[in-house]
Amino acid sequence: MLTTRLTTSEEKKLTEYCLQHGLSKSQVVKEALAQYLTKNSDVSAYESGQDLFGSASSNDTDRSTTYKERLKKMLNEKHSH
Template structure:
């Protein structure tokens, strides 16, 4: 994609100077700067970060639930019955 932007003379001069000092093109510097800015302003989220609120927590309950499910169910039913 091609994008045209207007720079004031001072910014254009700074960009040209930086390009000459680094040996990179002005386009390369502008793209790198834009990538860095966008990463700070709107960072990309990982799939985990996108669904984090939908996942359970590692500390959300007993870690042996699969092995002792009957015991936990019995306890829960007794507690309800006793109230």
């Protein structure tokens, strides 16, 4: 359990936000704290999203390094009538 003090202005903004979004104050504070802790952890941005990087649906793992060659090939195929 944690108790925190807010200014009158902060309390008012939090209350208004909760009413607009249909959330409890506890939900908003927990989510904000989770985001803060994630943002300020020692994990790099790459490490945070590492599972999202890679071959995607193409299964080509070198797309970012071979894009110029692929682009040249596509343009040559398109304009070689």
